[in-house]
Amino acid sequence: MLPAARKGPIMFRLGQARRRREVARNRRALDRAIASAPTPAMRDELIIVAQRDGMYGKR
Template sequence: MSMIDRIRRRRMISRQNRAIDRAMQSAPTQSMRDEIAFFSQRQPS
């Protein structure tokens, strides 16, 4: 894996993490947050 690929991958992962954080913050209920957490853990890395 080249250096550029690693940087691109890390940037994509941090973008996904920020999106997950935003979804968690805006989730109206605890069960919705639990579901977001569940799906975010099942993502292929």
């Protein structure tokens, strides 16, 4: 068991790692959706939504 003083930084790092994994997972899902969009208009709409939500910079 870790001392109480050491739990804080470790839990913070674990939280950061979880967030990074979630962001990466969402980005991969968005990449798949963009790649498989049935029309160019749908692809453009997905890109616009992703940019608005901050998932991607401008393409």
